[in-house]
Amino acid sequence: MSGGLDVHKVVNEPPSRTLSRAWLRERSELGVSAVLVGLGVLVLVDAIRIHTDFAQRGPVGPKAVPMVVGVGLIVVAALLARDVLRGGRGEAEGGEDVDLTAPADWRTVLLLCGAFLANAALIGVVGFPISGAILFWGAAYALGSRNFVRDPLIAAGLSVLTFVLFNNLLGVPLPGGPLVGMF
Structure with missing residues (x-):
């Protein structure tokens, strides 16, 4: 090479592996196509x-x-793969102010998972109105809301409204728990 830096010596990988990784990185939409298939x-x-x-x-x-x-x-998967292999690329994310290099917020993910698991574990025991309120309040807390008076009240209202809508109006039976006679 004429005074330039040899990327393959710096990375310590054979040229074929570096080229295949670069080729795949430029065509990452093929992963979406594989999931769709x-x-x-x-x-x-x-x-x-x-x-x-x-x-x-x-x-x-x-x-x-x-x-x-x-x-x-x-x-759709075949059409997407064909487009990607012909050089098509997905449009870059421009609508949100998101730093794609920032690490994942695992605390929020784990809190949301905890709220969903608590709902799943409690729905048969205490019924949907109570477990749903725990789910809605837990999701609000996990996503950053810290109003400890307003949030539980809104969560309870949403849960009861959802229960009444599904159970009484749509005919989709949900477990009522101890509150079943009230609605």
């Missing part, structure tokens, strides 16, 4: 396993929509 195959396999032992109402059976969704996912 995996989801499409999963949906198709599940659709094929649907039992049609019950009486069908109308010309379209229960397998139709999942089959269309699965095939659609695979077609």
Whole structure:
């Protein structure tokens, strides 16, 4: 080389590995395509396993929509892969003021996971109105709200409203727990 810095000597990797990593890094959207293919195959396999032992109402059976969704996912994945391999690139994120080099906020993620797990563990014991209030308040706390009077009241209101909407108006039964007779 003519006085320049040899990248392969600095990185201590063979040139083929460096080129393949660079090639993959420039085409990272292929990972999205691979995930879409995996989801499409999963949906198709599940659709094929649907039992049609019950009486069908109308010309379209229960397998139709999942089959269309699965095939659609695979077609979108193929179109995305073709576009990426032809040099297409996704548009850079410009709508948000996010520092992509900043580390992940694992505290917030763990607090949100804790709120969801608490809801899942408590819903059968104390019912949705109480476990939902814990979920809504926990999510608000995890995302930065620290008003300890307003937040639990709003969480309780949202939880009761959600319970009434689903249980009474939409006919989707949710566990009521000790508050079942009140609503």
